[in-house]
Amino acid sequence: MSSHAYLVDDDEAIRDSLGWLLESRGVACFSYSSAEDFLAAWNPSLAGCILLDIRMDGMSGPELFDALSERGNRLPVIFLTGHGDVPMAVSALKKGAFDFVEKPCNDNELVNRVIEALQLDANQRVAASGADSVNTRISRLTTRERQVMELILAGRLNKVIADELQISMRTVEVHRASLFEKMGVRTAVELAQLLAGKR
Template identity: 40%
Template sequence: MNYDKEPTVFIVEDNEDAREALCFLFDSVRLKTETYPSGDEFLKHYEPERLGCLIVDVRMPGISGLELHKELIAQNALIPIIIITAHADVPMAVRAMKAGAFDFLDKPVNDELLLERVRQAIEYDKQRRQEECKRQQLLERLEQLTPREYEVMKKMLQGNSTKVIAYDLNISHKTVETHRGQIMRKMQAKNVAELVRIGMGCERTIKFLYRE
């Protein structure tokens, strides 16, 4: 996937004047925008691989902003969401933030504050996607290992010598060396220190993907 495309600020707001005002604000700082009059309309057109952030009003005809947020989470669409409303209350804000909203802002929103939070949300989305790409690359490398190579790599990462690994796994010293060579090649590591660094990333990847 290409995550270097121009980011988009997606605006979901049923009030046409408010949509136009937000578009004007983001156009003034050369941020690309797309607007939708309802959450349902946004869901019809949204593509999760697109970089950016979402600004959504809470109260709209049809699906509300909070319901749209829940639906995106259910679809595993992790775009950062800034919720804005003229009818805020503390419990609503708490629910939104606990559900993973990037921010919750009261109307009328200060332009400079909104621009700052949108830039931060876009940067967050970039970093998240880059990390996701790295995790996928690491997982692909791991999947190339045979079960035995995976066992050997775990013991290497624990600091065990070739002799100890051979003894623990009841295989020859030469077999361990062969596995080591295959592991270094498949994991694209130049030396053991680099393998350790990659291995730490693999551990985080496995925990993230399988929630271990």
Template identity: 45%
Template sequence: MSDPTVFIVDDDAAVRHCMSVMCDLAGLRCETFADAESFMAGYRPNRPGCLVVDQRMPGMSGLELLDWMGRQDAPLPVIVITGHGEVPVAVTAFRGGAWDFLEKPFPETYFLERVRAAFAHDAESRQRAGEQADVFARYRRLSRRERAVMELLVQGLANKLIAAELDIGIRTVESHRANVLKKMGAPSLSELTRLHLRLNGKDV
């Protein structure tokens, strides 16, 4: 995976330059854009990092870009920049899925701290997404009957009860159970339960 990038979107050239210099001096990769449309045209979901966007811009606003980002695959964490005293905007941004917001003027150290924290959040999110995709890939290898057995196993049913529920023999249940554990890469029922929770989008 490539190094994370700070994607800065602001219509003010001086502000873009200032934030770009701060990133450069801190050893952080960054790219700047004068408007939301330019960023959107070059956006690639496989590029990690974070998006720093000014709320007030001509054309598409920062909040509109925030909404667009939330509908993408592997959305970047978004830091929204607001003017002094724009508390309602910050509330709207958080409700819209913003990861954080910065109120102008902000100290350089705080800006860099939040960017690095956003990088860490993005890396963790991508790792979780990759792990979940792997679990789904394993689950797709199960037959329909094996999936039915798995559902009952994670509910805590014994082999005898599963056999009665599915109207099959106990040895057939034992065979399906062994296949489920093997295909899912689960050494135990507790691990199988954890993987089942991941299938349902729950972090465990």
């Protein structure tokens, strides 16, 4: 689960030299000799970044990138190419690649890009963890509590909520209190801020 650079290149010499370079700078590294291999190994819980050669036997770098995107990949991807053209670089970046570098390139520069990518992933991860814990809390609400929450967020008064759900006001109050408790919030305002952006 720790942060690694995932290196995908069908040229063993590159894998070795790049792998060694990264390790020597303190970046743990896994190598794959084909896009297919990495795709099989990939799972949503990987952390770090991906270094992808453009031209490879079998599935190409961009194809792998697309496949990973479809599977919900969040890891920053750095494309490596010895024969990159501008349209390819533009297309890769517009699709959300983190970077696109030409080989050969300055070693120092490349490692820096990798470290930036690692940092980005780490940041995204902490940002997402907040959202996750909120979603977890929501998932622990009962159906009724969720319904009541929706209506609270819609600005309805307890009396109105009771009416709309065809239950007594007291019951609404009970649900309200218990969902506040479960969501770890003390007022409706806090609840609204906690869910800002969602729903």
